[in-house]
Amino acid sequence: MTTTSSQTPETAGPPVEQPTGHDYRLSELQTLEAESIHIFREVAAEFGRPALMFSGGKDSLVMLHLAAKAFFPARIPFKILHIDTGHNFPEVMTLRDKLVEEMSLQLVVGSVQDAIDSGDLTEVPGQGRNRLQTHVLLETVEKNKFDVLMGGGRRDEEKARAKERVFSFRDEFGQWDPKNQRPELWNLYNGRIHPGESIRAFPISNWTELDVWSYIEAEKLQVPGIYFAHERKVFERDGMLLADSDVSARRDDEPVFTATVRYRTVGDMSCTGAVESDAHTLAEIIDEIAASRITERGATRADDRFSEAAMEDRKREGYF
Amino acid sequence: MPMDLLRFATAGSVDDGKSTLIGRLLFDSKSIFDDQLNAVERTSRDKGFDYTNLALVTDGLRAEREQGITIDVAYRYFHTPKRKFIIADTPGHIQYTRNMVTGASTADLAIVLVDARAGIVEQTRRHAFLVSLLRVPHLVLCINKMDLVDYDQDVYERLRQEFLSFATKLAIPDLQIIPISALLGDNVVERSTNMPWYDGPALLHQLENVYVSSDRNMVDARMPVQYVIRPQSNEYHDYRGYAGQIAGGVFKPGDEVMVMPSGLTSRISAIETADGPVAEAFSPMSVTFRLEDDIDVSRGDMIARPHNAPEPRQDLDAMVCWMVDSPLKQGRRLLIKHTTRTVRVAFRELQYRLDINTLHRDETAETLSLNEIGRVRFRAAQPVFADPYSRNRLTGGFIVIDAGTNATVGAGMVLDN
Numbered sequence: 194m195t196t197t198s199s200q201t202p203e204t205a206g207p208p209v210e211q212p213t214g215h216d217y218r219l220s221e222l223q224t225l226e227a228e229s230i231h232i233f234r235e236v237a238a239e240f241g242r243p244a245l246m247f248s249g250g251k252d253s254l255v256m257l258h259l260a261a262k263a264f265f266p267a268r269i270p271f272k273i274l275h276i277d278t279g280h281n282f283p284e285v286m287t288l289r290d291k292l293v294e295e296m297s298l299q300l301v302v303g304s305v306q307d308a309i310d311s312g313d314l315t316e317v318p319g320q321g322r323n324r325l326q327t328h329v330l331l332e333t334v335e336k337n338k339f340d341v342l343m344g345g346g347r348r349d350e351e352k353a354r355a356k357e358r359v360f361s362f363r364d365e366f367g368q369w370d371p372k373n374q375r376p377e378l379w380n381l382y383n384g385r386i387h388p389g390e391s392i393r394a395f396p397i398s399n400w401t402e403l404d405v406w407s408y409i410e411a412e413k414l415q416v417p418g419i420y421f422a423h424e425r426k427v428f429e430r431d432g433m434l435l436a437d438s439d440v441s442a443r444r445d446d447e448p449v450f451t452a453t454v455r456y457r458t459v460g461d462m463s464c465t466g467a468v469e470s471d472a473h474t475l476a477e478i479i480d481e482i483a484a485s486r487i488t489e490r491g492a493t494r495a496d497d498r499f500s501e502a503a504m505e506d507r508k509r510e511g512y513f
Numbered sequence: 514m515p516m517d518l519l520r521f522a523t524a525g526s527v528d529d530g531k532s533t534l535i536g537r538l539l540f541d542s543k544s545i546f547d548d549q550l551n552a553v554e555r556t557s558r559d560k561g562f563d564y565t566n567l568a569l570v571t572d573g574l575r576a577e578r579e580q581g582i583t584i585d586v587a588y589r590y591f592h593t594p595k596r597k598f599i600i601a602d603t604p605g606h607i608q609y610t611r612n613m614v615t616g617a618s619t620a621d622l623a624i625v626l627v628d629a630r631a632g633i634v635e636q637t638r639r640h641a642f643l644v645s646l647l648r649v650p651h652l653v654l655c656i657n658k659m660d661l662v663d664y665d666q667d668v669y670e671r672l673r674q675e676f677l678s679f680a681t682k683l684a685i686p687d688l689q690i691i692p693i694s695a696l697l698g699d700n701v702v703e704r705s706t707n708m709p710w711y712d713g714p715a716l717l718h719q720l721e722n723v724y725v726s727s728d729r730n731m732v733d734a735r736m737p738v739q740y741v742i743r744p745q746s747n748e749y750h751d752y753r754g755y756a757g758q759i760a761g762g763v764f765k766p767g768d769e770v771m772v773m774p775s776g777l778t779s780r781i782s783a784i785e786t787a788d789g790p791v792a793e794a795f796s797p798m799s800v801t802f803r804l805e806d807d808i809d810v811s812r813g814d815m816i817a818r819p820h821n822a823p824e825p826r827q828d829l830d831a832m833v834c835w836m837v838d839s840p841l842k843q844g845r846r847l848l849i850k851h852t853t854r855t856v857r858v859a860f861r862e863l864q865y866r867l868d869i870n871t872l873h874r875d876e877t878a879e880t881l882s883l884n885e886i887g888r889v890r891f892r893a894a895q896p897v898f899a900d901p902y903s904r905n906r907l908t909g910g911f912i913v914i915d916a917g918t919n920a921t922v923g924a925g926m927v928l929d930n
Contacts (some may be wrong), residue, residue, distance in 0.1 A: 203832050203888060219517070221518040224797060230758075234799070379618050383912060398588070
């Protein structure tokens with residue numbers, strides 16, 4: 194056996210002579226924006242039928258804005274997909290329709306209510322519609338033959354997300370296998386799939402909740418009014434404040450009261466909790482989040498509380 | 514100056530206190546939220562700890578707990594008023610090489626942990642070697658568990674000397690060695706009063722202040738073309754823009770550029786973004802070039818300068834880390850993705866396999882298996898426009914893809930032919 198024992202790595206080399214006197218720096222948000230735009234362009238270049246998931250929440254509004262920037266001055270070259278639980282905040286739907294108009298978006302809607310009405314799905318009272326969303330999502334993907342879905346998932350949200358790739362491979366049943374993920378190095382993403390398989394792409398993986406709000410403020414993005422403090426009739430369940438509405442499945446022992454609240458996430462109205470807040474402006478929201486001691490999902494999502502591994506389970510089944 | 518971004522990787526096993534250190538950084542920078550902390554306190558009690566075990570903050574998925582495995586790289590986030598940090602947290606033991614290579618590929622800085630009682634061990638050398646192989650520009654060696662050696666300066670000095678004599682061979686441009694106790698917080702966020710003999714920075718101070726702007730290649734102008742923007746609207750009837758993320762150097766409007774592989778030249782008429790044109794573009798900006806001449810440019814092309822362009826390479830020598838169970842061997846159908854270009858390659862030759870514990874080169878080896886690293890020669894079906902990895906990590910790195918399964922099977926770093 195021939196061996197040598199030089200220990201210097203083969204990739205070593207002389208330092209690159211750099212220009213001096215000029216500090217080429219980007220801020221944190223500029224760096225994140227550049228990375229996200231790169232990811233959007235990779236998706237558009239490598240896939241035939243992409244779609245961007247849109248919920249009307251702050252993350253998807255940032256996604257839409259980044260997508261518009263990535264292809265400027267052309268229009269966004271893919272469809273926008275909304276999985277409609279039927280339990281919507283009206284302000285969110287109004288904003289969605291306004292943006293579709295302003296940005297000439299091609300919107301595709303998958304309706305949970307339609308699937309329930311047609312008997313494809315059965316609703317479990319009091320459980321919210323998140324699990325049902327997965328079924329409608331997978332059906333809509335199949336019908337439209339989408340080969341990649343872009344979502345606003347962030348790795349700071351939850352520990353199942355912390356381990357997910359930017360290009361997350363899904364088998365022909367839409368399932369995520371956390372043990373069998375493709376390594377991602379540098380800024381190189383592997384988007385190769387066989388027919389029937391798909392990729393979920395997460396262009397804002399590296400953003401935090403604070404980044405999202407800072408960006409919304411810096412870019413002056415429109416967000417639904419429910420993110421700002423307002424008076425609302427609510428009731429308390431498991432330490433969360435849920436809106437009292439037709440879809441809330443409130444029990445008799447849960448009294449309704451009026452509180453000044455805002456939402457930190459936008460989801461299914463029946464299982465998304467509000468937080469007490471006096472934040473009336475973006476600057477106040479940013480201050481509140483910077484000082485907050487509770488994660489956004491911990492504060493506001495009943496669906497993630499069913500079990501400690503709730504998100505992990507739903508992702509394996511094909512949820513975002 | 515607005516807050517900037519530092520990406521760092523951590524290497525070390527649970528025994529070295531890596532999870533405790535990350536938990537400590539997150540906790541002391543107030544990045545652990547009450548609901549997370551409550552869960553950690555609950556689990557600490559359930560597991561019979563008499564203290565809140567911060568290591569549990571980085572506890573993984575149920576799939577991992579049930580099967581006793583650790584799933585590769587987890588990304589974690591925190592910020593201070595100065596910087597935002599992205600941690601690539603890589604497990605130390607299982608599949609360490611593959612995971613560390615992955616985590617280190619994007620890192621500006623790496624933290625390698627050592628147990629003060631165990632000293633510089635084989636794993637320390639391995640981690641430090643991988644950090645230098647991936648050309649992570651800054652290394653912080655944390656000598657942890659100083660509380661368990663009575664904060665003894667002699668222990669620190671001995672380990673420091675031992676590591677320095679090893680590290681001189683590693684081409685690490687910037688090295689800092691910090692004595693800490695992750696469990697008790699000494700020299701993590703605040704300077705420790707238990708080690709008055711240590712006059713260097715605490716870890717967080719180092720993370721907040723390390724200068725990373727000069728780590729990119731600002732000399733060799735490179736833009737891999739990602740996407741051609743053609744609005745096909747009345748307003749932008751003849752518009753053609755070449756979109757991409759700058760991978761090196763600085764481009765300005767008016768610059769003469771050469772497009773590979775055609776070799777055609779033109780001038781940049783404008784560098785555009787959705788926020789308006791910019792006067793110069795540098796890494797990692799995502800921009801759109803417009804050229805004065807109507808020449809053929811498409812995805813996978815490389816825009817550079819006429820007198821400073823990467824050599825077209827079909828014979829590609831590279832250090833390759835193999836990442837899957839089925840080995841690299843002759844006849845396997847492979848692709849590489851380099852910048853925005855994906856090409857077929859044939860595996861021609863393994864020049865040697867590197868034992869990353871002893872750093873010996875085995876020139877008789879013929880294949881690479883999972884977690885092995887070697888010097889490989891590929892033959893590409895079309896040229897790629899690569900720089901040596903030592904000059905530019907973005908134009909010198911590539912991934913290897915199995916053409917049958919589509920899995921990512923390896924990572925490569927281009928060497929001078």
